Amino acid sequence: MVHAPFAKTINASAMGAKIAGKSHSKSFPTAAYETTALKWILKCCPGLPRSPVQKLFRLRQVRRESIAMEVSDDGCQVQKIKVKRLGAKDSLNVGDRILLPISVREIPEEKQEHHCTNEESNFIRSLELYKDPAIIVLNKPPGMPVQGGIGIKWSLDELAATWLCYDYSEPPRLVHRLDRDCSGILVMGRTQTSASILHSIFREESLGASKQDFDDEKRVLQKRYWALVIGSPRRPKGTISAPLQKVVVDDGKSDRITVFDNYKIMSSQHAITEYRVIKTSSHESTNFEYTAEVLGTPIVGDYKYGWQAHRRLQNLAESDLRKNLNKKASKGNMLPFGLDMEGGSISDKRLHLHLHCREMILPNVSKALQNPGSFSDDDLLKLKSLEIVAPLPSYMQKSWDILDS
Template sequence: MVYTELLRRVLLQVPRKFVPGRAARLAVSVSQPHQSHYSTKTLTSTNDNNDNSKRGKWVTLPPFTTTISGAALGKQLAGVSSGATAEMTAVKWVLRCCPELPRSLIQKLFRLRQVRRESSVMESSDNGDQVHAAKLKRVAAKDSLNSGDRIFLPNTVQELLPKKQDCPCTEEEMNFIQSLEFYKDPAIIAINKPPGMAVQGGIGIKRSLDELAAACLTYDYLESPRLVHRLDRDSSGILVMGRTQLSATVLHSIFRVKTFGASKDGLDNEKRILQRRYWALVIGSPRRPNGLISAPLGKVVVDNGKSDRITIVDNAQNMLSQHAITEYRVIGSSSHGYTWLELSPLTGRKHQLRVHCAEVLGTPIVGDYKYGWQAHKRWKELHSSDLGKSSNEKLFKEKSIPFGLDLENGSISEKQPRLHLHCKEMVLPDVSQALQNVQLSSDCDLSKLESLKLVAPLPLHMQRSWDILNS
């Protein structure tokens, strides 16, 4: 009810005059010539006595400067020819500067012609000379902006800003989430996701990493980290998030282009700009020590519609958009019938690695009861009484783990092992450096841009299984 009333006032009332001391506190992320793309600015209400008296009714956005298209830059980094700059419309600039305002509100403000742009016009002075004068004129959502243009919004939009809320996490929970972070720069944050924690919220999920990252990993930024890819709940390893809307858009484009390119063109000999390497412990051993899996995936409904699963699709022609490609190589094998594999997905399909291991290689991943339930029916745990507890295990035993996570158990020495699938290494473009280079010069050469190599250690249950099989 409160939101509805405020929305009605914004859309229907004439904007109120500026009241001293009631400055707008809208957070924005804009690029300035002398600053990085990740600096923060504050919108202010205009109340200049030398300007038109109506200026006091408006909230002023920062002047428009040449901006970067995150999607175009991502394609360029992924090897697809595309300009890094893009035309900026009025609505895009408002959305960029005001991420906390509802998109629906911004669109309605344009439809009701309540958004203004400062334009320069020629007027006659008292002595008859022609001088430039700044006037506020209505601007349409799709009107293009020129460098230096300023946009004005009704002053009443301040009332729709969300109030700052207390962090929903305890100090212990915040320290735990921050301890997962192992890399951070102005553009991205990388964490080593623990097994058992969902990346995104959904039915039956009370706490997810995207929500927790917004509460614990924002630091001095006014924008919250954004997801750019996914990991299964029971898997672990590298999870990369964009720290700003712009960097997240660049990363989204990189992941999307590489997935589409691999699906459409297959494997080429050129160095891939995005590389992901998973470690998995599987039951059995592949026929060949290394190879390339190219098999389309599709979703089927089971249990009378109660659940679904991913499987290999026979008619690939009808499932081109779900084509999935995985490289694999054997890292090591044991006399107990297990094999360590390194898996490199060229595409990013749901449950791709799990299905390719189980249905193509015939070696389901340890702890994957969804796709390897038959192999686990004959499961016999391995016991190693002479293997001492690791220092990491002792540390976890001394400290309780927040969010009800069990990070100590789940190795192959137990009756029900956890999923042994871990994103161990990721190589991707240095997005932060790319954004800085493009900001300095739109014609900069990104072909020599260095890559980031992220490496995340194995989770405790997989490290213990490694120690058991190598003891």
């Protein structure tokens, strides 16, 4: 193994913000990284696997207990204990206490090792779309979760840590996520430094969306999804602007993102999506570059948001639709890890989700890290972009071909 090729003295968050054009500081401080809540828990509880701990943060089940000084009615200063939700990337202050749910006792302390066959390891490496010293980009298959957790046998982050390190001494790290049934471009940082820079870029672009700053010329990070949806919107193209919020469901076992009516709630995050209809069809489906819940055009295969629409599309009673959903794929079509990308097109009774992260444009972080001291603020803003395109999964391509015929 070799060590990471990039210096850890770089303030990765500051560099990422500069690349995104959101920071105006003159230099990169070389101070050590601040300790985040996730890092502190993993350091204090080395027996806990990383993925289940990350899931606790995603489900908003981690709390911070801190002491604050307040002035009482008689003018005296008194200590007050405050307990608030804590994010994985939140920095800690001296004296803070982290509170974990009792369910953490159920997490096995020793990480279960999964031994892949040659076919499985070759399949993981076949997902690579692009690789350089800083990042690795995969074409995520539908049906495979990105992150592990309780009850998940295989996850892409764990498999990447085993088979995609190559000669590096550290595993690639996720910088964003795709839903389990979604397919397409997934970017991972190959080192802690490059992952932190990409985290900062993704975060700054999300904040820019919240401020309705979505001019293509200003965006250094662009994502394009392709989707097949039921029905057609009133306009062939437009912009969706809606507040989104994570909602915990299934008694805390999972979560979902949904449109939230009260945009003033601080926990909601504003999302802006530009969509364009590529093609309409007499089959009551529409080819979309991207769509959203607010358009009233559910994505084919998304039974969570479009149950009734699928019943009408397939002309089935609710009981028959449930039977189709519970049918298992033919073993003859199965890929490694039990994945099925052949079945699930619009010609089949059991539909897979037709949502695919097709294209992504992002800054060439590797170029900036080759010699960071030589890059001025203007140089970072003018970094050449990487343009990544991910082929459609087989079942989506089949649906496209059917609609074209």
